[in-house]
Amino acid sequence: MAGSERPAKLTLAAIAREAGVSAPTVSKVVNGREDVAAETRAKVLTALERSGYKSPLQRKNIAWRRPVVEMVLDSLNSAYGVEVLNGVLEHAAASDVEVLLNVTGVQGASPLSPEQRAQRIIDEGRCGMIVVTSAFSSAQLEPFLRRDIPIVVIDPLNPPQADVVSVGASNWAGGKAATAHLLGLGHRRIAFLGGPEAAECNQARLHGYMAALMAEGVPVEEDYILSGTFRPEHGVAGMKALLRLEKRPTAIFAASDSIALGVLAEARRQQIRIPEDMSVVGFDGTYQAEESVPPLTSVSQPLQEMGRAALRFVLRQMRGDTLDSRRVELATHLVVRESTAPCAGEAASAH
Known part of the structure; x- marks a missing residue:
């Protein structure tokens, strides 16, 4: 030998x-x-x-019948993340690829530094990584790029480096469509409950909201714009703050379905009828929007297709294919359900 x-x-x-x-x-x-x-x-x-x-990473991938891709999520409690995961798993099954799930928010888990995580991917022969988490900034992605690890970021909170592949949705168009729907129902006092102020996707949704208002000659009211997190707690707190205003909004555009669910919960506590007293629109189009009470009008992102696209791009990078673009933006569309209705007038929002 x-x-x-x-x-x-x-x-x-x-x-x-x-x-x-x-x-x-x-x-x-x-x-x-x-x-x-x-x-x-x-x-x-x-x-x-x-x-x-051939490097150890290349040799291991050749030796293994099935490539392994790591997927990093904040939590499995997020309907957004679960929908994206379903898309990844569907394409993985069709492509004979294994997916290793890494949930960063698991209590008691020992956190790895980006350097350690990148080196572990090399050492264990994984072929790439899909990131659906706020835990990775552009600087934290650098160790993966330095090692030439194929990586795709889904709807990043902040714009990644130019050489990082990202998959997202048409946030600006979605924000504009949500607000235009409410304007079409006669609403003029429309609030925006957003996610993190600096998040790129949040800014795009906010700018779409503002563009729709300005197109109709409706002034943008500072008191009606509240930033926070993409979580139900922000919907609850935001709803409380809006109800304290002298001129309450007649409609709310929530920048995620999770925020909108918080709004609906607080509306029930305050005995405000949705949509009779106030209309609510969410963003994401998760299964939670269909199952809420009342069913939520929402801007639907193609979350499963975003997951499928992310895995396709990891595999293309692994094969060394030339990519036409490093930013993929998929179309959104508004799904109208029972949480929006014509504006009942000034009296309904002032009581």
Whole structure:
């Protein structure tokens, strides 16, 4: 068996000679180690490419019948995340790919640094990662890019680096459609309960809301715009704040279905009838929108298709395909249900 190992050793030694470095240095580069100077790393990578040498990650993926993709979620309590996951799993089954789920919000779990997580992906031979979480900033994605790990971010809160593939929905158009629907029902006092103020998707939905108001000559009221989180608690707190205003809104556009569910819950506590006294529109189009009481009018994102697209892009990067675009934006559409109705007039919102 000694003779069968000789070519691998000679190949590694030849790469070291060509790059003008030691064999241990070559080993560090192919294993994703960080303690190598950038110039030296570039020489080694060039020599590796010329030789056709396969890294441990590439060898493991070839050896395994089924590629493994890691998917990172904040929580499985999010209907948004579960819908995206269903899309990923559906395409994975059709493509003979395994999906490893990593839930960052699990209590008691020991958190890994981005460097550790990236190195673990290399060490365990996974072929890429799909990120559906607010826990990864652009800076935290850098260790994955440095190791050439295929990565796709779904609807990132902040714009990722230009070389990161992202999949999202037409947030601006969705925000405009939601607000235009309420304007068409005669509402003029329309509030916006948004998610994190700095989040890119939230800003796009807010700007769509403002564009619809301005197109109808309706002034944008500062008191009607409240930022927070994409969670029901923000819907509850936002509803309480809006009801304290001298001129209550007659309608609310909530920037997520979760926020809208909080609004509906607080409306029941305050004995405000939806939609007779106030109309509510959500955003996401999750199964929760269909099952709420009353069923929620919502801007539907193609969440499962976003998951399918994300996995397709990971696999294309793994194969080395050239990507036409690194930003994919899928269309949204408004689904009208029973939480919106024609405006009942000034009296209904003032009592």
